[in-house]
Amino acid sequence: MKKFNIALIPGDGIGPEVVAEGVKVLKAIETFDEKLEFSFTEFPWGSEYYLMHGKMMAPDGIDRLKQFDAIYLGAVGYPGVPDHISLWDLLLIIRKEFDQYVNLRPITLLDSTLTPLKEKEKEDIDMLVIRENSEGEYAGAGDWLFKGKPEEVVLQTGVFSRKGTERIIRYAYEEARKTNKTLTSISKGNALNYSMVFWDEVFAEIGTEYPDVKTYSYLVDAASLYFVTNPERFEIVVTSNLFGDIITDIGAAITGGMGLATGANINPEREYPSMFEPVHGSAPDIAGKNISNPIAAIWSISQMLDFFGEEVWGERVLDAIKDIITDTDYLTPDLGGKATTAEVGDRFVHLLQKNAP
Numbered sequence: 001m002k003k004f005n006i007a008l009i010p011g012d013g014i015g016p017e018v019v020a021e022g023v024k025v026l027k028a029i030e031t032f033d034e035k036l037e038f039s040f041t042e043f044p045w046g047s048e049y050y051l052m053h054g055k056m057m058a059p060d061g062i063d064r065l066k067q068f069d070a071i072y073l074g075a076v077g078y079p080g081v082p083d084h085i086s087l088w089d090l091l092l093i094i095r096k097e098f099d100q101y102v103n104l105r106p107i108t109l110l111d112s113t114l115t116p117l118k119e120k121e122k123e124d125i126d127m128l129v130i131r132e133n134s135e136g137e138y139a140g141a142g143d144w145l146f147k148g149k150p151e152e153v154v155l156q157t158g159v160f161s162r163k164g165t166e167r168i169i170r171y172a173y174e175e176a177r178k179t180n181k182t183l184t185s186i187s188k189g190n191a192l193n194y195s196m197v198f199w200d201e202v203f204a205e206i207g208t209e210y211p212d213v214k215t216y217s218y219l220v221d222a223a224s225l226y227f228v229t230n231p232e233r234f235e236i237v238v239t240s241n242l243f244g245d246i247i248t249d250i251g252a253a254i255t256g257g258m259g260l261a262t263g264a265n266i267n268p269e270r271e272y273p274s275m276f277e278p279v280h281g282s283a284p285d286i287a288g289k290n291i292s293n294p295i296a297a298i299w300s301i302s303q304m305l306d307f308f309g310e311e312v313w314g315e316r317v318l319d320a321i322k323d324i325i326t327d328t329d330y331l332t333p334d335l336g337g338k339a340t341t342a343e344v345g346d347r348f349v350h351l352l353q354k355n356a357p
Helices: 015-032 047-053 061-065 083-097 162-179 195-207 220-229 241-253 295-307 311-324 341-354
Strands: 002-011 036-042 070-075 102-108 126-132 136-145 153-159 183-187 215-219 236-239 262-266 274-278
Touching (some): 002 015, 015 295, 083 136, 102 295, 126 162, 126 241, 136 241, 162 183, 162 195, 162 236, 183 220, 183 241, 236 241, 295 341, 311 341
Parallel strands (some): 126 236, 183 215
Antiparallel strands (some): 102 126, 136 153
8 A cells, every 4th residue: 555645735825626636636636546645634735824924834844845746736816915926925835945946847638629839749849847846936035225315236146066056957858868858958048148158068967977868958038949840859848947937938838828827846856845837826706616627637637646656547547637638528627618616527537437457
């Protein structure tokens, strides 16, 4: 019997709705596979918690989360709470404290009808973006000088350590070698003459250890263009924190929208728990209406299962997504259907039961 303890942080807006469907899927898998057991502990942290307590999470929150095998996050953000507070005081603290330095964002077209790109098929858009997740432009380094005065100056410093840069690039090379795919680095070395020149040099240095991996390197502006005009160029992509944040939203746009965008925040050494989340935001305008799309949240369950070493179930969840995406009777309104959030989750359970061993 394999037992996995999962911390639930449903968060804000539609977060609790989509997390409930992800939990429904895991509970179903537990009933289909007697060798697996999942336990859940829910934490009420998020923007509403902030409005009541002045903090996004409990002071001992990190210590309480350390005991878990994984964290399942719904969404963060709500009107009345500044975005930099909701982000920095919960999500980024967890990422940094648990050294979740690998962010995995699959950019996969599940059905050709979902892309706005003319004449692109499923085989044309199938990549994995590996984003550095611990430093870079999101390191929080900088200063605010002479605040409120005419000579006011703000400094936002990107931090690129050799350790941080090497480990994310090496992780990407290993993934490319393991899957026998090409690896593309995205940077901006022509304009960012310290950080990105350093990034490019490290990418080339580590590449000498992987002569079997075919590589490419693009400036981020050119890469953004190619994401739209020629996405088949990309298989495995590695890039910095900020650039990864931006280009993966382009990836979401060309594969069906943010309702299908998922992400995993990984601590590869497993010294700390990793965190899995849909990345569509809290969508407070539709919260409570039972029409939010839970597919991204369920896709993140597939990533969690892969991380647990349960790749067979991870693949079955992904196969169920591919099945359900072609049937509008079981899609939410954002994808042209009329199903409720709960009905989509129920359909997943049915598909998983049909394909259970």
